Each structure stands twice: as C-alpha cells, then as structure tokens.
Amino acid sequence: MTAAAGGAVERAFAVFLGLQRQARQAATAEQLGFTMVNDGQALFGFRHAALLIAGKVQALTGISVVEANAPFVAFVERAAASLHSRGAEAGPVDPAELDEQTVGEWQALSAAHACWLPLNDRQGKTFGGLWLAREQPFSEAELTLLGQLAETYAHAWLALRPGKPWRLRWPRRRIAMVLGAALLVLLVPVRQAVLAPAEVVPLGGRVVAAPLDGVVAEILVKPNQRVEAGELLARLDSTTLKAQADVAERSLDVAEAELKASTQRAFSDAQSNARLDLLAARVEQKRAELDYARQLLARSEIRAERAGIAVFADAERWTGKPVQTGERLMQIADPNQAQLRMELPVGDAIALQPGAEVALFLDSDPLQRHVASLERAAYEAQLTAAGQLAYRLDASFADSPPRIGLRGTAKLYGARAPLVYYLLRKPLAALRQGLGV
Incomplete structure (x- = not known):
C-alpha cells in the first residue's frame, strides 16, 4: 500500500x-x-x-x-x-x-x-x-x-429512548378525581381550526402568455408596475420573423412579376393564357404567406389587454429565456380586487363549508388580522411546489384586501366538536392508517 x-x-x-x-x-x-x-x-x-x-x-x-x-x-x-x-x-x-x-x-x-x-x-x-x-x-x-x-x-x-413506563404514585381517589375532571374537559365542545399557508392573489386577473414560440428579448415593465390597455409589456426576439417576412415579400414580388409578364403575353401566346389562373393563385398564396409573416412579427410585441398592475416575480428571470406558445409570463390584475389562496395539507384537512370563517396573518404584519370567508375548496388534492399533497382553497376578503403577492398563514374554522376529538383526530387517523381499517 x-x-x-x-x-x-x-x-x-x-x-x-x-x-x-x-x-x-x-x-x-x-x-x-x-x-x-x-x-x-x-x-x-x-x-x-x-x-x-x-x-x-x-x-x-x-x-x-x-x-x-x-x-x-x-x-x-x-x-x-x-x-x-x-x-x-x-x-x-x-x-x-x-x-x-x-x-x-x-x-x-x-x-x-x-x-x-x-x-x-x-x-x-x-x-x-x-x-x-x-x-x-x-x-x-x-x-x-x-x-x-x-x-x-x-x-x-x-x-x-429507553421506553421506561411512567407509573402513577398518587392515591386512587385523587387519580379518579383527576381522570373525571379530565373527561369532563375532553367533552367540552370546541371549534375546530387548522392552519394553512396562504397567499394574496389577483381576483379576475388577465394572464399574459407567450403568443408564439420564441425567446424573450426584453421585459419592458417592472413587477407591480401600473400599465394601461395597449401598453407594450414585452418583446420576443424577432430576427427570424423579420427574415421570414422579407422572404415572403420577395416571393410575392416575384409571383406578381410572373403574373404580369404572362398577362402581357396572353394576347399572342395560348400557353401563357392557360397559366394565368395558376399564377394568380400563386400570387394569392404568396400574399397570404406575407400577411401571416407580418402577423407573427406583430405578435412578437406583447401588449396589455386591460389596465392594471403587472404581477410577476422578476424581469431578469425571463430575459433571454426560450418560451412556448401559451406559457405564462405575467398577469395583469386590478390591485383593488384580490382573493386569498390557501394550500391545506391532506393530513390537516377538516370538514369545511362554503362561507367558513378564515383569518389571515401576514408574515410581514403578524399582529394584523384580516378576515375572509371560504368560497371554494378543491375535491382533489394536488402536489404543491414543496412536493406536498394539499387541497386548494379560495376565500374572499370581507374588507379591502392586502397587497397582491403577500404571504402568510391562514386559520380556517370548522364546525364544533368535542375537545377529545379535536386533540385525537390526527392520532386516530394515523392509527387507522397503520392498522389498515
């Protein structure tokens, strides 16, 4: 060695x-x-x-x-x-x-x-x-x-974790009194409540998606910037589209020249007269190709369809990135219209009815309570960005909503149940899953 x-x-x-x-x-x-x-x-x-x-x-x-x-x-x-x-x-x-x-x-x-x-x-x-x-x-x-x-x-x-048993050394009468009091306390009805991560999202916002496949050349607005209808939001790289439009325009010029020449020879040449319909159709085809190329070139400039604020994370994240048709770039939303979106983990799910009370505590202002009411709850759980199975829930704010994009913790209130059920709900669910019943 x-x-x-x-x-x-x-x-x-x-x-x-x-x-x-x-x-x-x-x-x-x-x-x-x-x-x-x-x-x-x-x-x-x-x-x-x-x-x-x-x-x-x-x-x-x-x-x-x-x-x-x-x-x-x-x-x-x-x-x-x-x-x-x-x-x-x-x-x-x-x-x-x-x-x-x-x-x-x-x-x-x-x-x-x-x-x-x-x-x-x-x-x-x-x-x-x-x-x-x-x-x-x-x-x-x-x-x-x-x-x-x-x-x-x-x-x-x-x-x-030696697992040594814990033994009671109290008198039996005192033990019975303590157990009886504990039983009475466990039967007291309490309001069920669960916590879920939440985010303030736009209500009725307009999604701005890539109109065609390409590469984002630049984003012309900043996050949360106020935009007007028709304002330019982003540009896709148009080098290839401009070349296609130029080629289509040259092809149309050639087709029109051929049609014009054949039209002049048609008075004396029967063969040229027979090709007029074919050449005219080719001119229409080339004109349609030019119109389509110009439409694609115009669509490389993405404009706002409505007034509002541009909701997205970072402009640098998109610059130079290839995108596909329909891929979401940002969202145009009204800052005065927002809703609360929550992701309730499967293990914490309880029975929630529409209109259930929701209390939001933002991470930026944990002492301020924002009241909302539950509107929709998904029937099927989906994987979240963190890789957890959760139900998506939406709630509407009772008063003016917080700023779009803020995150926090939402407390959802359900029906009343005995305290023993509230405390043992999760252990009982785990026991049922472990026993397979």
Missing part, C-alpha cells in the same frame, strides 16, 4: 470514528436522527438516507420536517416493512425481496443501489432501520463499516 493510499484509509477511519462520537454525544433523539441521515454522506456518498423507527420514517437527508403523505416516505415505509417481514439482515437490498410495485417506486424515487441497516435492541429484535441509496454499489469494506455504525446508532437510540 502506498503512502497516499494509507493516508486515505486513515482519514476515512478518522471520519468513521467521528461519526460514532457524534452519535454518542447526541443530546436528543431528534439530533441523533439528523446525524444518522446526514453526517455519513461525506464518507459513504449516499444520495439520501431514511431513518425508520417502528416502521415510520423519522428523519430524511436534507429534510427538516418529514411529510407523512409524501410519495418517497410511503415507498420507504413499504420497502422497510417488506424487508422486516422477511428478516433481512444488513447489506445491499435485493429487488427480488420486494414486490413489483415497490420495485417500480424504487426505480422512480430512489437511487439504483440501496443498503438496508436494521437497528436491533439488546435482545436482537429489530426496532428500526436505515435505508441508504446511491448510484454506485456498496463495497465490502463500506458494508462492514456500515454494520458497525448501525450497532452504534442502535445503542445511542436506545440510550435516548
């Missing part, structure tokens, strides 16, 4: 010892979970890792909050359940151990090669595991280090 290779091995072993030390020094289970799915990336080069405890994902690489309904989370939990049921040991995951649906999701959501590291307690029973995935296969040396690291992680997790 060369000196350079020996130094690389020493550095790798030093990193490995550092990972073990960080696991033992973790103060909380959350900190340990973050260490388990993130800190080993430099040594093992995995694309992502998932920590599962009791079959549920607790931590993901690069993710601060795990979304229980995310497609990747559901895939990892299903794959881990299959591996646990088969008693799989630490090592590379064989696709033959998984069903066809899980293998298909693996190919779509994870890397080509995966390693499963079960976490076992002192009796040898598996209470969790680590799913590691990357593009290259894991070597024997890496699998050995990962096996040792899994034992360290399991020991550290059990040290932070």
Whole structure:
C-alpha cells in the first residue's frame, strides 16, 4: 500500500470514528436522527438516507420536517416493512425481496443501489432501520463499516429512548378525581381550526402568455408596475420573423412579376393564357404567406389587454429565456380586487363549508388580522411546489384586501366538536392508517 493510499484509509477511519462520537454525544433523539441521515454522506456518498423507527420514517437527508403523505416516505415505509417481514439482515437490498410495485417506486424515487441497516435492541429484535441509496454499489469494506455504525446508532437510540413506563404514585381517589375532571374537559365542545399557508392573489386577473414560440428579448415593465390597455409589456426576439417576412415579400414580388409578364403575353401566346389562373393563385398564396409573416412579427410585441398592475416575480428571470406558445409570463390584475389562496395539507384537512370563517396573518404584519370567508375548496388534492399533497382553497376578503403577492398563514374554522376529538383526530387517523381499517 502506498503512502497516499494509507493516508486515505486513515482519514476515512478518522471520519468513521467521528461519526460514532457524534452519535454518542447526541443530546436528543431528534439530533441523533439528523446525524444518522446526514453526517455519513461525506464518507459513504449516499444520495439520501431514511431513518425508520417502528416502521415510520423519522428523519430524511436534507429534510427538516418529514411529510407523512409524501410519495418517497410511503415507498420507504413499504420497502422497510417488506424487508422486516422477511428478516433481512444488513447489506445491499435485493429487488427480488420486494414486490413489483415497490420495485417500480424504487426505480422512480430512489437511487439504483440501496443498503438496508436494521437497528436491533439488546435482545436482537429489530426496532428500526436505515435505508441508504446511491448510484454506485456498496463495497465490502463500506458494508462492514456500515454494520458497525448501525450497532452504534442502535445503542445511542436506545440510550435516548429507553421506553421506561411512567407509573402513577398518587392515591386512587385523587387519580379518579383527576381522570373525571379530565373527561369532563375532553367533552367540552370546541371549534375546530387548522392552519394553512396562504397567499394574496389577483381576483379576475388577465394572464399574459407567450403568443408564439420564441425567446424573450426584453421585459419592458417592472413587477407591480401600473400599465394601461395597449401598453407594450414585452418583446420576443424577432430576427427570424423579420427574415421570414422579407422572404415572403420577395416571393410575392416575384409571383406578381410572373403574373404580369404572362398577362402581357396572353394576347399572342395560348400557353401563357392557360397559366394565368395558376399564377394568380400563386400570387394569392404568396400574399397570404406575407400577411401571416407580418402577423407573427406583430405578435412578437406583447401588449396589455386591460389596465392594471403587472404581477410577476422578476424581469431578469425571463430575459433571454426560450418560451412556448401559451406559457405564462405575467398577469395583469386590478390591485383593488384580490382573493386569498390557501394550500391545506391532506393530513390537516377538516370538514369545511362554503362561507367558513378564515383569518389571515401576514408574515410581514403578524399582529394584523384580516378576515375572509371560504368560497371554494378543491375535491382533489394536488402536489404543491414543496412536493406536498394539499387541497386548494379560495376565500374572499370581507374588507379591502392586502397587497397582491403577500404571504402568510391562514386559520380556517370548522364546525364544533368535542375537545377529545379535536386533540385525537390526527392520532386516530394515523392509527387507522397503520392498522389498515
């Protein structure tokens, strides 16, 4: 072994010892979970890792909050359940151990090669595991280090979560009184409420889309700028369109010249007289091509169809970017007409009726409360920009709306329900999903 290779091995072993030390020094289970799915990336080069405890994902690489309904989370939990049921040991995951649906999701959501590291307690029973995935296969040396690291992680997790039962030491009469009072409190009806991210969006705005395929040459207005009807908003690159118009104009001149020459020869030449209809049709064709080329050239200048403000993020984002016909560039909206758009996560959804009260607290002014009423709620959940499944809801403001584009948190109020239902709604839903009933 060369000196350079020996130094690389020493550095790798030093990193490995550092990972073990960080696991033992973790103060909380959350900190340990973050260490388990993130800190080993430099040594093992995995694309992502998932920590599962009791079959549920607790931590993901690069993710601060795990979304229980995310497609990747559901895939990892299903794959881990299959591996646990088969008693799989630490090592590379064989696709033959998984069903066809899980293998298909693996190919779509994870890397080509995966390693499963079960976490076992002192009796040898598996209470969790680590799913590691990357593009290259894991070597024997890496699998050995990962096996040792899994034992360290399991020991550290059990040290932070020993699972000792909590025992009541109060007298039975006092316990009964406390339980009775708690039961009465749990039966008190309270108003259901959920929180959802919200944004103030235009109401009845006019979308400005690319009229044809091309490249944006320049955006002539600024975000939130006041524009009038017919005002020039943007230009597409017209070099090719001008060339097409010039060629069409030259072709029309040639066709008209041919028609004129044949018309003059038609008095003495029967063959020229017979070609007059064909040449006249060709002139009309070339004139139509010229008109179409000029129309395309005129459409390269995008103008406002109505007065309002230009709602978009940044002009530099569009300059020089190729666009397709119908691609949205901006929106022209009336600043005095706005509505509230919310994205309610699937896990937080409650029964909401049209007209339900909505309270908006803007990030820029969290102490100011804006009142709105629910108008529409989508029946089907869709993926948001953050990759979460959520229902889209629209609400109208009771008073003058805030400025378009502001974001905040909306609180939606539903019907009244017992406090116990309000508190246990999510745990009961999780229990039902876990039991499959």
